Amino acid sequence: MHTPEEPKNNPIVLIGVFSLIVLCVLGLGGITQLETSRRINGRPVAAPGVTGTQAAETEAPRPRAVHRLADHPLLTAPVRLPVVACTLPGFGVSDAELSAYYKAGVGCLDQAWRPVLEQANLPFNPPALDTSPDLVEGPCGSAPAESEAVAYYCGRNRTIYMPTRRLRDNGGGERAGSHLATLAHEYGHHVQALSGMLRAADSKIVSAGEETPAGLEMSRRIELQANCFAGMFLVAVSESIGTGLAQEAADDFQYAVEEPPEKNAHGSPDNQSEWASAGFTAGVTTSCNTYAAPAEDVG
Template sequence: MSKAKPVSADEPTQRKGAPLPTEPGQAGFGAPPPAPLPGASSAPLTGARQRGGSRPVGWSSPSARQAPQFTAPPPEGPKRGLPKPVLVSAAVAGMVALVTAAVLGYRAMDTFDTVANPLANPSVKQTEVPMAPPQPTVTVTATPVPDAVRVQQNGLYKAGKVAAVSCAEPKVKPNTEVAALRYYQALLPCLNRAWAPIIRKAGYEFRPPKLVLFAKGQGACAGVPRDVAFYCDDGEVITMRGDLDAQSFRQYGDAARIDMMDTLAHEYGHHVQQLTNILISSFSRKGWATTEPAKLEESRRFELQASCLGGVFLGANQAGLRLTGNRLDLWEYQTQHSGDEYNPDKKRDHGSRKSQWLWAGPAFKSANPASCNTFTAPAAKVS
């Protein structure tokens, strides 16, 4: 059972179902993304959630609004003259009105009582109190969080144990593709209820993922190998292979149910990485790695953590999921026989079977994400 694989920030992570006790493992994986272009900015990521890069901004067309057009004043028309007698009469009338107004004004001033109507109290228009000058705008820049700090010191590791959510394994028999979808849809709310408090305690926003069955031409998640389940960070979608799961259930019965449960828990581990920004920071670290061995090691740290987080959920809900007795033996066997040894291409991008058990086994017992800090582990533990 090869675990999910990061391809790039715009491509899905993939997972091959675990090899069942009577079935050899098999997986198909793509190539890693190219390294960043030379000279690209290496500024660390910031913010609560990082999605992609900046979009180009520009003007699509010149503004349709034009400046006012100023021209010379229009030419004046011919002036209309008045007859001379009319002009004289108007002048005489104006002089009479002026003299009359002067006499009336003098009389008014002579009778104005300056005590009862003091000139010192004129009627004035009240004006608004002058506003204080606006304060200059101060831009506060958040302290950048380097990728290494985000993956190694994430609040996820301090959020505490995942609690049991009284969730029983769905009773649906996944013997058809439709039934397999119902099985996953019934199990997904358990994962949401278990992880939501942890994500919030870690200081991040919780969002439930979408869940779909694999179908050709499904946008950003298309073009992946046909025999894998995978998580696509673009849209936060978990894609499961209901047709192959149903075929496996008809052949292997309970072992297939354990594999389906473990696969969904692993892919949900990638969603936890997405919500806590571990996913994008790990992709960034991998992109800036200068050698292929360094890229593969980063990929293994990322994938082994998802397996570990899946083990945390299964361990916390061991009783409800009936992971005891023979069913627990099946899960342990599948985990111990999952890894890069089962990849036909022998690509070391998910972790060896030894490393898979090294992380998932203790996480099952602790039920604590603190057991899953693969990014501080020595290279020998993420082989």
């Protein structure tokens, strides 16, 4: 799951499950204030003797987020992640080994997504990564209980939280693919935040109400797209990490646990698996347009 970029008053953690336990980004009530400070990019004034036309010709457009959904530039033309030579350390389950594994994984994710965002003139900044053994209170509010979340992405400080103890004991255990799937999913929320889709979707959730059918449906569209983005990454690194590990990670999404209809913020296990498979099989951004999908495909 993710944290919103719109104001909320009552913190809520929406639950999602990968493998045997809940996997989520902090829920849609984790932020109590809208990000009110946004830099306004002005145009440089032409120097004396330089016409406005000449200045415009030499001025490169600044990358900026696009707050759209179904018609977002990333989703209207198919873009494939480049093949990435991803070098991961040997997998182990100690805190130090898991931390090293996650840090290397984020580096590979940066390599995969940076050129795609830059090509679309969207901003890119690597996410911060917190691999503390457990979750603590942070910019997105109080740490969720272990029964509610084992990992999450905080949109407020652009940080992926991968607590090593929780993930070892209640998340992926000794399955490297499960840990990689979790990381790639959370990074998918970072892509949504950078591109502007996360803010656009959160605005609709706020308007509809977090726990209304419309609000929950939009939350599912966000979460299922993150699964699809994860699938895109896994196929992009499959040659370097091994097809077996890549497939294991892609298959991990099928083990999601069904949420009750009134709390369904992530989608059914079948739909979670289908969207991850869409990214893994097609490997292009247009295959991840959950915002244009019929309601039954995001249920």
